[in-house]
Amino acid sequence: MTNPTIRPRRLRTTPAMRRLVAETRLHPAELILPMFVREGATEPVPIGSMPGVVQHSMDSLVRAAEEAVTAGIGGVMLFGVPETRDAIGSQATDPDGVLNAATRRLADEFGGDLVVQTDLCLDEFTDHGHCGVLDARGNVDNDATLERYAEMALAQAHAGSSILGLSGMMDGQVAVVREALDAAGFIDTAVLAYAAKYASAxxxxxxxxxxxxxxxxxxxxxxxxxxxxxxxREATLDLAEGADIVMVKPAMSYLDVLSDVAEISDIPVWAYQISGEYAMIEAAAANGWINRRAAIEESVLSIRRAGADAVLTYWAIELAGWIK
Known part of the structure; x- marks a missing residue:
């Protein structure tokens, strides 16, 4: 029997060797923490299906942002939870609405050390829960929604958001928001297009x-x-409309799409490790079925390996600590 001369296992012999030849690495600056801020909350409100994640009060949001700065992560993505909602999501464009107020607070205190980003979508603010304005038949009106998105973009830019996360999946949303921002003088405010966002369970x-x-x-x-x-196709359209960053969401079940987009994009490509991905790993770990830290690290590493330049993950601060 002839012994093999080509032995890939040579590069797996020790932890030091594996570390030396690793093709993909994680860095805290490539991690973004999604955060929820709840109007009227005086203390953090736990989210039952996402152990360890909360709806923040304004004060706890600031403390969490301080932790994010210390951890060295790249940024935070803010979502607002208002006390009142209506058909057109009026709170989304109120300068004193919960999301805009929170954005202003974090941008003023941490804008030099942390990229403060905002979710630009109506679903948190509407009484019907859809991402846009409804027509007389109850369907989402694409073009009427674009008008609201342009208004939201200006409100969020005035509040100090550096990156607007367009997550509503309306046709033409990037072009409309970019035009509104530029016309109002916000030429440096970046647009993150949720380019490929799937209707996921x-x-x-x-x-x-x-x-x-x-x-x-x-x-x-x-x-x-x-x-x-x-x-x-969606990503290609957003590139043509002037997006500064494109995103694939969810990450776990769409690594093929993420790889496709990364292959053709000449701008940064991000991915969102969403709530269900987080909840599954936490639940399995709580039951002793998997190694929690190993699963978290592997899950985020796989997203980076598939082509994401940065990852939105609810483990951003914890994972940054492990990396350091």
């Missing part, structure tokens, strides 16, 4: 996190999980 815990009022689903505007090429 893994959003479940997020609905609790933002106290969603949704009845029904969002399949007329979020993408069909069966479609891979469509994700690339």
């Amino acid at each position: 893994f959003y479940g815990p997020f609905r609790e996190a933002v106290d969603s009022q949704l009845a029904g689903d969002r399949r007329t505007y979020q993408q069909d999980p069966a479609n891979r090429r469509e994700g690339l």
